[in-house]
Amino acid sequence: MDIKLQADDLRVRFATRDGMVDAVRGVSFTLGKEKLAIVGESGSGKSTVGRALLKLHPASARIEARTLRFGDVDLLRADEKQMRALRGRRMSMIMQDPKYSLNPVMRVGDQIAEAVLVHQKVSKAEVRERVIAMLEKVRIRDPQRVYDLYPHEISGGMGQRIMIAMMLIPNPEVVIADEPTSALDVSVRSQVLSVLDELVEERGLGLIFISHDLNLVRSFCDRVLVMYAGRVVETIAAADLDRAQHPYTRGLLAALPDIDVKRPVLPVLRRDPSWLTQ
Amino acid sequence: MSQPPAAPAVPAVADSAASALQETVRRALHHLLRNPMTLAGLIVVVLLVAAALCAPWIATHDPLRQDLYATLQAPGAAHWFGTDEYGRDTFSRLVYGARTTLYIVALVTVVVGPVGLAVGAASGYFGGWVDTLFMRITDIFISFPSLVLALAFVAALGPGLEHAVIAIALTAWPPIARLARAETRSLRKADFIAAVQLQGASPMRILVRHIAPLCLSSVLVRLTMNMASIILTAAGLGFLGLGSQPPSPEWGAMISAGRRYMMECWWLVAMPGAAIMLVSLAFNLLGDGLRDIFDPRS
Amino acid sequence: MITVDRLALSFGDHQVLHDVSFDVKEGEVFGLVGESGSGKSTVLRCLAGLHTHWQGAMRIDGQELGHRIDRERCRLMQMVFQDPYGSLHPRHTIDTALSEPLKIHGIGDIDDRVCDMLVKVGLNPSFRFRYPHQLSGGQRQRVAIARALILSPRILLLDEPTSALDVSVQAEILNLLEELRLREGLTYLLVTHDLGVVVHMCHRLAVMQQGRIVDTLDSELLRTGGASHQYTRSLLAASRSYQREAA
Amino acid sequence: TTPRGQLVIGMNMNNLLSLDPAGATGNDVLGVVANLYDYLVELDPHDLTIVKPALAEKWEIAPDRNSLTLTLRDGVRFKSGRLLTAHDAAWSLQRVLKLNLAMASPWKSYGFSKANAEQLITAPDARTLHIVLPEPTDPKMVLYTLGTSVSSAILDRDTVLAHQKNGDLGAAWLLTHAAGSGPFTLTEWRAKDAMLLDRYDGYWRGPAKLRRVVMRHVPESLSLRFMIDRGDVDLAAGMAAPDIEALKHVGRVDVQPVKRGNTYYVALSLKDAKYADKRVRLALRKLIDYDGINTAIMPHYGVPHQRPVMSGLAATLPDPGYKLDVAGARKLLAEAGYPNGFRTTIRVLSDPPMINIATALQATLAQAGIDASILPGTGNQVYGSMRDRKFEIVVGRGGGGVEPHPHANLRAMVYNPDNRDAARLTNFQGWRTSFHDDDINRLIEQAVRERDEQKQLAMYREVQQLYDREVGAIQPIAQMVDTVVLSRRVHGYVGHPSATTLLRDVYKD
Amino acid sequence: MSGLKKGAGAWRTRLLSTAATLLGLLVLTFFIGRVMPIDPVLAIVGPDADASTYKQVEAQLGLDRPMLVQFSHYLGELAQGNLGTSLLTGNAVSADIARVFPATVELATLAIIVGTLLGVPLGVYAASRRGRLGDHVVRVISLAGHSTPVFWFAMMGLLVFYAWLGWAGGSGRIALAFDGAIPRVTGLLLVDTLLSGNWEAFASSVKHIVLPACILGLHSMAYISRMTRSFMLAQLSQEYILAARVKGLSEAAVIWRHAFRNILVQLLTIVALAYGGLLEGAVLIETVFAWPGFGQYLTNSLLLGDMNSVMGCVLLVGVIFVTLNLVSDALYQVFDPRMH
Ligand SMILES: Nc1ncnc2c1ncn2[C@@H]1O[C@H](COP(=O)(O)OP(=O)(O)OP(=O)(O)O)[C@@H](O)[C@H]1O
Ligand SMILES: Nc1ncnc2c1ncn2[C@@H]1O[C@H](COP(=O)(O)OP(=O)(O)OP(=O)(O)O)[C@@H](O)[C@H]1O
Ligand SMILES: [Mg+2]
Ligand SMILES: [Mg+2]
Secondary structure, three states: OOOOOEEEEEEEEEEOOOOOEEEEEEEEEEOOEEEEEEEEEEOHHHHHHHHHHOOOOOOOOOEEEEEEEOOOOEEEOOOOOHHHHHHHHOEEOOOOOOOHHHHOEEEEEEHHHHHOOOOOOOOOHHHHHHHHHHHHOOOOHHHHHHHHOOOHHOOHHHHHHHHHHHHHHHOOOOOEEOOOOOOOHHHHHHHHHHHHHHHHHHHEEEEEEOHHHHHHHHHOOOEEEEEEEOEEEEEEEEEHHHHHHHHHHHHHHHHHHOOOOOOOOOOOOOOOEEEEHH | OOOOOOOOOOOOOOOOHHHHHHHHHHHHHHHHHHHHHHHHHHHHHHHHHHHOOOOOHHHOOOOOOOOOOOOOOOOOOOOOOOEEEOOOHHHHHHHHHHHHHHHHHHHHHHHHHHHHHHHHHHHHHHHHHHHHHHHHHHHHHHHHHHHHHHHHHHHHHHHOHHHHHHHHHHHHHHHHHHHHHHHHHHHHHHHHHHHHHHOOOOOHHHHHHHHHHHHHHHHHHHHHHHHHHHHHEEEEEEOOOOOOOOOOHHHHHHHHHHHHOOOOOHHHHHHHHHHHHHHHHHHHHHHHHHHHHHHOOO | OEEEEEEEEHHHHHHEEEEEEEEOOOOOEEEEOOOOOOOOOOOOOHHHHHOOOHHHHHOOEEEOOOOOOOHHHHHHHEEEEOOOOOOOOOOHHHHHHHHHHHHOOOOOHHHHHHHHHHHHHHOOOHHHHOHHHHHOHHHHHHHHHHHHHHOOOOOOEEEEEOOOOOOHHHHHHHHHHHHHHHHHEOOOOEEEEOHHHHHHHHHHEEEEEHHHHHHEHHHHHOOOOOOOOOHHHHHHHHHHHOOOOHH | HHHHHHEEEEOOOOOOOOOOOOOOOOHHHHHHHHHHHOOOOOOOOOOOEEEEOOEEEEEOOOOOOOOEEEEEOOOEEEOOOOOOOHHHHHHHHHHHHHHHOOOOOOOOOHOOOOOHHHHHEEEOOOOEEEEEOOOOOOHHHHHHHHHOOOOOOOOOOOHHHHOOOOOOOOHHHHHOOOOOOOEEEEEEEEEEEEEEEEEEOOOOOOOOOOOOEEEEEEOHHHHHHHHHHHHOEEEEEEEOOOHHHOOOOOOOEEHHHHHHHHHHHHEEEOOHHHOOOHHHHHHHHHHHHHHHHHHHHOOOOEEOOOOOOOOOOOOOOOOOOOOHHHHHHHHHHHOOOOOOEEEEEEEOOOOOOOOHHHHHHHHHHHHHHOEEEEEEEEEHHHHHHOOOOOOOOEEEEOOOOOOOOHHHHHHHHHHOOOOOOOHHHOOOHHHHOOOHHHHHHHHHHHHHOOOHHHHHHHHHHHHHHHHHHOOOOOEEEEEEEEEEHHHHHEOOOOOOOOOOOOOOOEEEE | OOHHHHHHHHHHHHHHHHHHHHHHHHHHHHHHHHHHOOOHHHHHHOOOOOOHHHHHHHHHOOOOHHHHHOOOHHHHHHOOOOOOOOOOOOHHHHHHHHHHHHHHHHHHHHHHHHHHHHHHHHHHHHOOOOOOOHHHHHHHHHHHHHHOOOHHHHHHHHHHHHHOOOOOOOOOOOOHHHOOOOOOOOOOOHHHHHOOOHHHHHHHHHHHHHHHHHHHHHHHHHHHHHHHHHHHHHOOHHHHHHHHOOOOHHHHHHHHHHHHHHHHHHHHHHHHHHHHHHHHHOOOHHHHHHOOHHHHHHHHHOOOOOOOHEEEEEEEHHHHHHHHHHHHHHHHHHHHHHHH
């Protein structure tokens, strides 16, 4: 399996009002042509890892790692210019909430087109064609019309698909999806996921799927990283999730109310301080 | 050793009502230490207060003492900042002027804050005809040439600092009211307001205890930032002879009287001018800082 | 206990609720599910008295509900909101939040009641003087529940009380709610979009779509696959897990 | 720099309101009207008591001193082309009285009125104007009024009547227009911006040397100073003292002070119980720092003067030499029952030097324990409160003094024939301050009727002594000086003490 | 159909409330005029008039009639488009305003252009460098600009650029030589001189307006840059900015193409209001530069108690603000797709 992304002992610290906060404390993983999930409770550092890979952090963040490579690029040494060349073109990120992640005063088509135009000099007509083709690909009906809509004129599910189109149109090798469906309805969710799934299949890209929905991850991804307090406590094939070893993972699974099994009381996660250090 | 982020993100605090306040103070202090600009602003404001309180000890002369035979003397050992057209000591007047300035600041805050807050919050909370009425009134006051209002008010009540300041306040509340209204309108929909409504709280109670305190910080911040222009407007009224009455050492009036001599006696304008600038700069910096302290989003 | 009869509501030209009717029995947990925007929260808000311009009828114990909030209604029925971060006043301590309803209703013995309540929802009374920002999401939701219960209502309206929370915390809150219900004999009207939660908590549920109730059924049916309505089935399918063909 | 044939005057034109001779108040308008219109006689700017012929070739005072006969010169034409006759003159004077606006007041003080104007002011023929005095008075005074008051300008009757509206005798039109025979015509007037006067080529004395006079509104003294310094203005009027002082040292300009008949004074209201007490008034007289004020504040605004009659007249007594005497004042106050002083208010115009005098006064009052707060205001407010007799102290400027006659000052400042509130003699400062002394009143009345000059002089001197002894309500500090700064390119400018400065002989390099 | 009807209804409400605002303004002004202890009669008759003259003038002006009668008379005249005559100058108030207002419009327009061209880029720059040196420098500059008395700037400007360097024209709108030589068409001298084809006159009027306009502009620059900064900061913390960065956009594109476009409307509103403030008259600047503008006119009228003029001025200012409000609403309609 060719390795697209490699992180070794990634650490992210934030300088805050109350001193330094360690958000990510030594995370290591590799990503090939696969769907890698990162799960964990809120605040465990999932998004921080995702953003660190794109170096999209505020000035207050310090990123350290033994290795942080993307293909042939050493992300740790890359300067802002190199990163810009990389972002979008080779590695991109789908954000959680289409409502806030699209520029409200720009036509959605233009926003997608922009992603192409940053990296390539193409004629206007050709860009439009490509955007419309991409919109079709993410199964948007009547893409000609949708091209000219503004973000507030489209529904959440559509917005998320536009987001996906925008991030995939430059044909990146790696896509980081940060909770791409948590703002969506269950019914729309599966549509969006299937679009994503199809594109991964088709283009052979590496997908990092950040989520806290274990049920979803189990069926959608290939491999799962379970994070707790800024560390990876367990890496496991998605299919084997039920056989997870770590008590944290197991606790998370158990706490999930199940449609099929009715339990009088839900087991509650008991945190063990030793998880922080192991 | 740093705290793991996922562990219950609750800082250890001693549990008492007082410690809640302590925590706020601690955060403010912390912020101050990390923001030299805010700190500088605070220092100047503290100095201003100190100068106002300790004026008699700081001033080298009686600020009102005239010496018509030693007028317009350049800064020197006898008079650090020179003397004015009546031979009064500029430095001492500047020091005593701190009182007036502080008085203006306090008076405007006391008038504008509550009025703007009350009108804005009521308007935003009740909506409907209350909103329409209050906003029309606000519109009237906004589109009223502020000078006309100020002049008219001063003319009606007679000249004097209080009246000038009240006049300024009359022209200064509408923006505050609008701010409070906007804030209230977004708060009105908040769940915690719905929650107290469900507990049977009266609108008055909700306005006073729940909404007003939340608008207060932005109102205060805005007021601090307006301080500069308020001091200057007071000076401007003084320029038209409607501000503080002689011989009160008000900085704006000092400038406006001193301007007649400014080509030959630069200190008469430069000194109070610098003082106004410094203080308004300080208030602005402090206002910026306060916004950062109050606003958790930043 | 609760009867909602042909409830209808419009905002401007936009009709949000169309003839919504259902009953909830005493001591029952009744679920209200449906996709986003289907009007679930709106039904709760009408019941609580936060919307006043509805049409139709609502009854508690056969007693007709007025359009405005009154003291009596407050003591009968309280609500817990979805977002624990938005439902507590950021500048009020827990103590202030909990004692305020008591003060409004002129109930004495405030200190004891507040402490008791905190214990009841599983919070250490030492939390009393903290501010919301010093609490985690789960702890805030406990405070919100405590606030709702401090006037000893008989009905709790729960608007997605756990959807902003982690699974682990969700479990704690759901357990707490169940425990309280049994202990205090409360009636719940629970809005959620998580069918797992519905099955876990509710006796019966109504499925809403675009402001209408399209299906009312026993939650047992849901679990055993006995749901017959098309829309209910599609919801169920979507929430089980991701299947490529489903989309 | 300014063009050759033009005189550019920079001044504050805020007080230039009406140009109608019947209603125009204020000093600034005098300078304009004097150049747009002609007067029957003129006063010599170097010695005001010398009356010189103008429209009137000669004049005669009847032996009984009850009437004046003026003979008008022939061939004078208005700008409209009409010949100026005695009928125009009579109508102009009657018009002032009929309209009964501000400028009727000197005429009313001689006993003229709306009702008697047509009988008393007559033109028996085209060149003779006959003025009968309704009451005995000093006819010289009337002559002075004819030479100085705006109300004495001679209007083109037909032109004015052509613009009459609703029988207003052209009052509305004349607010902003002029119809006279003077050396200049009003070409354009934009209120509070600029006024252009162009030469009238048919002027009977021969055309003026200047082609055009431009007055520009420059309210800020410092701006004016920069302008005259750069030569963008030829003549600057009404500048602040520091700027005049600075310009004294600039080679290209001259500073020309002109003494006026007005005084800067401190007025007390005898309505106020405190000041009704002579001792308190005397104490206040001792609490003015005459020397300090005149050294530090008054240069370019005024010269020391302490008498109610303006300096330079034969009747004027030398200054009594009042001085600041805090100890003496304290003693007097203690005697009057105010050992610890009292609180009072000073109303004052917020312009220099009045506000400065008030501030200085405030400081010296404080030395005797009197806590005075200053209420600055516009002239309207200050003099309004005086008219209503609602004030304690006013620092002001005024006192007649247009006519070079002691009576003019005394009438304005001292005379008060009826001290009742209902009398509303609002035009007399004496009434406004509620200062009333029968002896003084009687002397003033007698003096103006006295035919014997020596006796008259003696009476006027006695009035001043009495006023000193009785401690009158108004204490003059300085006599007004009007200082203009003018470029050395300007020649022939002679500032007139009555403000009727004539520009017809002015020219520029 | 119903949308159209709704639109018309909204407009009717708008107009009604606008009229209510203006009427309120008039009532307030009228009332103020009456309680103010400035007596227009006294301003006309002068300080030395006697009681009979006073009474007569008072009656002529109708000031002896009951207040309500006076006010309804004023409204009646106003309904016929008549603002009355200025009590003191005898000119029609509308003519007076038509004379002084263009002078202020000219000055204010140039000033707001200067202020905006400087203030907006500075504000954007400061926001993009938040917390860093550049931010602090811009902040201090703009605050200093805001806290320095404007007349001090004006005097210093006159001293340096007029008295010493001679670059700027002095007081007034144009050199005196051109006074009366330029036919008045619009009242805006810059335009009128151009129309007359008199280049020297045009140059002169440019020379005269530059300094006061720049000084006013610097003053509004301070305000505009502050507001720009805070608007930009609010936008820069939005998610869509992150999305733009993810696309690989350069910082400049992120700031100008994305963030700035979102603050455009808010900014226009702020600039419009600042412009309204300038139109209301910068009395101090007008005084220092002897600019025969609206602010001076209003102040003088007020100080003399010339209430007809004051009412006219207040009405004009009211109309300006109401219009600016409407314009800024319209701007939202046009530029903000969310409002369509
Ligand atoms: N800009 C920042 N400054 C300071 N702390 C930060 C910042 N961004 C994130 N953190 C902290 O880093 C930790 C991890 O945050 P992160 O957003 O990665 O969590 P997450 O796993 O994505 O959570 P969620 O599921 O809620 O999105 C948290 O404790 C958070 O408070
Ligand atoms: N105050 C309001 N004004 C106008 N429309 C409203 C208002 N409140 C709710 N709506 C509309 O009513 C509809 C139902 O909203 P509601 O909040 O009840 O949905 P919901 O089922 O609770 O959805 P969610 O799962 O997203 O909370 C939505 O279309 C919403 O836009
Ligand atoms: Mg996250
Ligand atoms: Mg909802």
